[in-house]
Amino acid sequence: MERLIADMASRKPPDYRKLLSDGSTAIFIARVDGDVAGYIQPIYRPDRTGQLIAWHVLPEYQGHKVGSHLMRQGLEFLGDIDIYSITTIGTVAEAMHRHFGFKDDLSVPPDHHWLETPPPMAQAGLTAPQVALILERADRKLILDRMRAAADDPAAAGS
Template identity: 35%
Template sequence: MSEELSQLRQQFAKILADILDREARAMARSVERFGAEARQAARSLDETNSRAAGEIGDSAEPASVRPMGSSGTPSRSAIGAGDDRLPSEYLDPTLDGVGPVTVGPAQATDGPGIARAHVLASRVAFRDLPGAAEHLDDFLLGNLGPRKIVDWSRLAASGEPGLWVARTADNTVAGFIWVSTRDDGAGVVNAWYVHPNWHGTGVGRGLMQTALDWLGDVDVYTQTTVGTKAIRRYKEHGFGVFGELEDTPLQLKDAKLDAPQVALKRFAGAAGR
């Protein structure tokens, strides 16, 4: 009896093993089939995304690169936007009219106008530096301009809270200032430029006042180029020379421009706001 029971147990175990083996093979086939379907779906999705990206790249141009004027044509501030080298007429400030301005946060489409104010103001600021007569315009059109159109377009589109713009009713950028706050709470003036057409009109003063009010009563740091009028402008707002001179930035040095830098600081509570 015990021998028969043992045989029955062996038979049952074999049957159970066969059942489990068939189930395992079936499950493995299902998993493999599911994997193949998933891989095919992923390939199809990649192909669809690639086609869509190609269509977008072929047909669309970011609004931040070429903002449109009220007539539907590219604004004057966007001349040369996106090109590897800007045309010589880009440096002609008379292409932009002059009018009253209001100061407010940068808009997503302000990038090219900010870049234009940056380039034209730099041309005025750097024109008396050693090497400027031979190399400045080439640097502005072939390096700084194209680079800053991209940089400022990205920053303006990002909604950077410390970027302030002075603009006319037709959205011509008359000047801008970009400030930020360090981890220790101190402020930094990263850039402050005014389009030459608005020099002497108070636009720069209004921008600085707005930025200092936004930063609050804190120490504020910046740096600027030695031999330009910027140092005097900063001093009018309570900044003073702080630290030793620094060498010419590499990109200016590569452009054969001699532009050593000086650090400036405005102490919290300083006059001149």
């Protein structure tokens, strides 16, 4: 998490200011007893599909539904559109994406640079091949209905 925050901090603040002010993105932060436990960043791509460009929960808070709560916020923010995500092959995070209905994004060729180990990981000496995933809009609706029902939310029949 610290490495990721350092990576974010080094990106151009003006770009983030513009994205956050024009509604292209949002950053949802989960707190537990007032302490930051994790965050998710959904973003609109130029073609008005969506993408999750970050989804992280601190290790001490993992496995307690913080990630599910953040995922719901990310999917609700983006609305009724296809949503893309890229994650590391063979991880629990990949299994969780699939649990939420994400499938292989076959439009990304296997040799695409997106699927290489991300630079911060490569610099740390890690090898972490990526997989491109898509949550199709119909599957987004199904998973949100399931999440709302699980939360016993009266808005369960929404978009």
